[in-house]
Amino acid sequence: MEIKDKFKALFNSKSEEELIIEDADILKANYLSEIERIFRFEGINKKDLANKIDVSPSYLTQVFRGDKPLNFITIAKIKRALNLDIKVKVNVISEVKVIPYKVTSMQQTDAVSYNDTTKEFQSLKLVHSDFKVATNLSNNEYNLIAS
Amino acid sequence: MDISEEDELLAFLSNEKHKKKFNYIVNRILEQSFMYYDDYEQIEGNITCMRFFPNGINVRIYCKEILINDELFCVVMSKIAHKKTRAIGKIIQSKIDSLKTLTYDIKKEDGN
Numbered sequence: 001m002e003i004k005d006k007f008k009a010l011f012n013s014k015s016e017e018e019l020i021i022e023d024a025d026i027l028k029a030n031y032l033s034e035i036e037r038i039f040r041f042e043g044i045n046k047k048d049l050a051n052k053i054d055v056s057p058s059y060l061t062q063v064f065r066g067d068k069p070l071n072f073i074t075i076a077k078i079k080r081a082l083n084l085d086i087k088v089k090v091n092v093i094s095e096v097k098v099i100p101y102k103v104t105s106m107q108q109t110d111a112v113s114y115n116d117t118t119k120e121f122q123s124l125k126l127v128h129s130d131f132k133v134a135t136n137l138s139n140n141e142y143n144l145i146a147s
Numbered sequence: 148m149d150i151s152e153e154d155e156l157l158a159f160l161s162n163e164k165h166k167k168k169f170n171y172i173v174n175r176i177l178e179q180s181f182m183y184y185d186d187y188e189q190i191e192g193n194i195t196c197m198r199f200f201p202n203g204i205n206v207r208i209y210c211k212e213i214l215i216n217d218e219l220f221c222v223v224m225s226k227i228a229h230k231k232t233r234a235i236g237k238i239i240q241s242k243i244d245s246l247k248t249l250t251y252d253i254k255k256e257d258g259n
Contacts, residue, residue: 003148003157006153010157010160010161010166011166011170022170025167025171025174026174029171029174029175029178030178032175033175033178033179033182034179036182036184037182061185064184064185066168066171066172066186
């Protein structure tokens, strides 16, 4: 079995329940990525943020690592603590396009002996975003909303 | 995925717990490329690291980021390492060093 088939076998055989959990993780990641981008821009670390919203730093770290669930109370606390304007945009998915790609690797110092490592890689999926979260600092003169 | 570590990478990712974490990391990378966070850190330049930690595991997958035609962002999983201490040991350092000299070329498959 080729590498792409092995990879597909691992990740494409998901039950409906697994797909829902994965979607939930993506939604959560959307919020967290945006929030993380802002507090890094502001030079705030997770420990400071944890203090501001009155949770333990280890809890916040686990939330950002995906090891603990994120609830909307925590998002609201972060929103207020960092003075954020959080916008949510929802679109109907119009198309899923699959683009097959190949990966080849080559050692820069020894190109000849590595030429035979050319192999087919997995197909990469371009999936249209279906649920975007944009975070902005309220009353901020900079435009920080991700496109 | 680098085929030289294919077996070890796939064996690691076949574990349900690891697979779940992998999905989470990948989803965050794809949502906001070039965004680095706790479990996806930049080592130097385009060399990055997926951290599978804690929950009883302490594994790193070292990766190389590639941007194709300024539009397709790819993360190639290159080297897997089981960490035992916080410090980067000789074996892991040698894997990172070897990654520095590797280049990956990604092309559309013929006929598509």
